[in-house]
Amino acid sequence: MAVAKFAEIKEHMLTQIEIGAWPEHSRVPSENELAEQFSVSRMTARRALQELTEQGILYRTQGVGSFVAALKSQSSLLEIRNIADEIQSRGHSYSAQLLQLTELPCPAVIASALGLKHQQQVFFSLIVHYEDQVPLQLEARYVNPQQIPDYIQQDFSHITPHLYLSQVAPLTEAEHTVEAILPDHFTCQHLHLKKPEACLRLTRRTFSRDGAVSLAYLTSPGSRYRLGGHLNFALEKRS
Amino acid sequence: MAVAKFAEIKEHMLTQIEIGAWPEHSRVPSENELAEQFSVSRMTARRALQELTEQGILYRTQGVGSFVAALKSQSSLLEIRNIADEIQSRGHSYSAQLLQLTELPCPAVIASALGLKHQQQVFFSLIVHYEDQVPLQLEARYVNPQQIPDYIQQDFSHITPHLYLSQVAPLTEAEHTVEAILPDHFTCQHLHLKKPEACLRLTRRTFSRDGAVSLAYLTSPGSRYRLGGHLNFALEKRS
DNA sequence: AAGTGGTCTAGACCACTTG
DNA sequence: AAGTGGTCTAGACCACTTG
Numbered sequence: 001m002a003v004a005k006f007a008e009i010k011e012h013m014l015t016q017i018e019i020g021a022w023p024e025h026s027r028v029p030s031e032n033e034l035a036e037q038f039s040v041s042r043m044t045a046r047r048a049l050q051e052l053t054e055q056g057i058l059y060r061t062q063g064v065g066s067f068v069a070a071l072k073s074q075s076s077l078l079e080i081r082n083i084a085d086e087i088q089s090r091g092h093s094y095s096a097q098l099l100q101l102t103e104l105p106c107p108a109v110i111a112s113a114l115g116l117k118h119q120q121q122v123f124f125s126l127i128v129h130y131e132d133q134v135p136l137q138l139e140a141r142y143v144n145p146q147q148i149p150d151y152i153q154q155d156f157s158h159i160t161p162h163l164y165l166s167q168v169a170p171l172t173e174a175e176h177t178v179e180a181i182l183p184d185h186f187t188c189q190h191l192h193l194k195k196p197e198a199c200l201r202l203t204r205r206t207f208s209r210d211g212a213v214s215l216a217y218l219t220s221p222g223s224r225y226r227l228g229g230h231l232n233f234a235l236e237k238r239s
Numbered sequence: 240m241a242v243a244k245f246a247e248i249k250e251h252m253l254t255q256i257e258i259g260a261w262p263e264h265s266r267v268p269s270e271n272e273l274a275e276q277f278s279v280s281r282m283t284a285r286r287a288l289q290e291l292t293e294q295g296i297l298y299r300t301q302g303v304g305s306f307v308a309a310l311k312s313q314s315s316l317l318e319i320r321n322i323a324d325e326i327q328s329r330g331h332s333y334s335a336q337l338l339q340l341t342e343l344p345c346p347a348v349i350a351s352a353l354g355l356k357h358q359q360q361v362f363f364s365l366i367v368h369y370e371d372q373v374p375l376q377l378e379a380r381y382v383n384p385q386q387i388p389d390y391i392q393q394d395f396s397h398i399t400p401h402l403y404l405s406q407v408a409p410l411t412e413a414e415h416t417v418e419a420i421l422p423d424h425f426t427c428q429h430l431h432l433k434k435p436e437a438c439l440r441l442t443r444r445t446f447s448r449d450g451a452v453s454l455a456y457l458t459s460p461g462s463r464y465r466l467g468g469h470l471n472f473a474l475e476k477r478s
Numbered sequence: 479a480a481g482t483g484g485t486c487t488a489g490a491c492c493a494c495t496t497g
Numbered sequence: 498a499a500g501t502g503g504t505c506t507a508g509a510c511c512a513c514t515t516g
Contacts, residue, residue, distance in 0.1 A: 004503080004504065004505090005504080005505075006504080006505090030481075030482060030483080031482080031483070032482085040505080040506085041505065041507060041508090042507085042508095043505070043506070044504080044505060044506080046483085046484090047504090047505095053351075054293070059347065059351040059352075060351060061347055061350060061351060061356075061357045061483080061513090062357075062482065062484070062512070062513050062514075063357075063481080063482050063483065063513035063515075064347075064357060064481095064482065064483085064513085064514060064515080065481090065482060065483080066482090067347070069348070177465055177466065178439065178465060178466040179439065179461055179465040180419040180437040180438050180459075180460075180461030181419075181437050181461055182436065182437045182461075197421065198419040198420050198421045198437035198438065198461070199419050199437065200417065200418065200419040200439075201419075220419075221419075222418055222419030222420055222421075226416050226417060226418040227415075227416065227417040227418075228414070228415065228417075243484080243485065243486090244485080244486075245485080245486090269500075269501060269502080270502070271500080271501085279486080279487085280486065280487045280488060280489090281488085281489095282486070282487070282488090283485080283486060283487080285502085285503090286485090286486095288502090299501090299502065300495080300501085300502080301493070301494050301495075301501065301502045301503065302494035302495035302500080302501050303494085303495060303500095303501065303502080304500090304501060305501090305502080356512090356513070357513090358514090
């Protein structure tokens with residue numbers, strides 16, 4: 001079996017939702033209807049519905065039916081994922097636009113965060129990440145040149161800074177801050193926002209074995225992006 | 240069927256792991272072994288194993304077996320803190336204003352999240368949390384009345400819902416979503432926002448041993464609140 | 479009464495890893 | 498070759514919501 005049948009059904013349903021054929025809160029086919037349409041047993045149709053429900057894409061009510069949940073891009077809070085992978089794992093196309101890749105004298109805040117001296121040179125990259133041609137995130141990143149001397153020679157339209165950094169300086173630690181902000185004019189422009197709207201801003205400082213590597217400001221429109229996480233405490237009680 | 244068979248098997252396995260009978264990375268019974276032990280079909284035993292795997296409690300390898308996963312590292316980004324403690328630990332004064340504490344017929348989305356039936360009664364509380372007399376967070380919370388029958392009798396101007404819930408139904412699991420939104424008029428009013436500004440909204444679903452306990456929407460002005468965290472990867476490599 | 483989702487059975491064939 | 502997990506079938510009974 002090249003592709004599982006339940007996966008094909010999920011794929012089909014996701015497509016219907018994406019193209020808007022099945023709007024939010026509309027009813028989707030029942031287990032029995034899907035089973036007949038795809039010539040599978042009810043258990044297989046059920047699995048497709050069930051997994052989409054666990055992913056937060058559908059919600060179901062016994063005796064009533066299954067419905068499309070409100071949709072948004074979602075990423076995990078717990079893991080630091082490469083945004084390209086994240087987008088592609090949703091079955092969408094990823095692309096990037098490199099706006100800047102330069103060397104700057106280090107602003108005081110950045111110097112302090114990266115353990116550099118004020119006015120020392122620091123690498124800076126500015127990139128827009130697109131999901132299916134729609135800007136999902138503006139990434140402004142300062143990189144410690146002592147740790148990553150070749151940063152400025154990379155082609156960041158083909159590899160994300162995150163992926164490159166994780167290859168040359170494996171991540172050992174990260175610090176996050178999450179804020180809601182109203183973006184400035186410049187950010188609005190690059191995120192194709194006609195009017196300023198609430199944006200999520202992640203500030204992420206990453207560390208490798210030898211200390212602070214980079215400080216990134218990741219800004220995404222609130223209407224297109226959210227962070228999701230899952231915590232499990234069952235096993236933590238023991239220690 | 241009072242309690243589903245797959246749930247009983249999960250319960251049993253969780254207990255074994257919690258009491259240390261099944262240490263990290265040790266092998267747990269196979270689908271066939273569990274099916275025989277509990278006199279159920281393999282599909283039912285499989286479901287128990289599968290759900291524990293999705294919860295991150297087990298990991299499985301085809302042809303080899305199922306194993307107890309490693310402890311998750313803690314992330315203060317998602318650390319579930321009592322907001323009263325959080326405010327007081329900054330040396331500020333905490334107070335709360337109870338706006339609503341009622342019983343409602345359950346909306347479909349809430350029912351699905353809490354494992355309740357549509358239109359069944361659900362408890363609802365609405366509270367504003369103040370830091371030094373300034374509103375910091377609007378908390379709208381739906382609570383499973385089957386698990387927390389006395390919720391509606393509590394005095395939430397003196398104890399936060401989070402603290403009360405953690406006392407009567409210890410947290411085993413939590414799911415988070417973080418979004419940036421523009422608040423509606425009602426929210427603006429209670430957060431004393433003259434104009435709508437970007438707000439952080441945490442959606443938090445909490446679980447106890449017996450299932451979903453509550454679903455909370457926590458909304459805070461972006462200018463007054465942010466989430467901060469620290470991730471350590473040394474222990475996280477598992478999959 | 480008809481349709482929905484929730485649970486379960488007792489089989490089946492498969493791909494995979496191990497001794 | 499024996500055991501594991503992965504997928505699937507064609508039934509069954511149930512609780513629930515709706516017309």
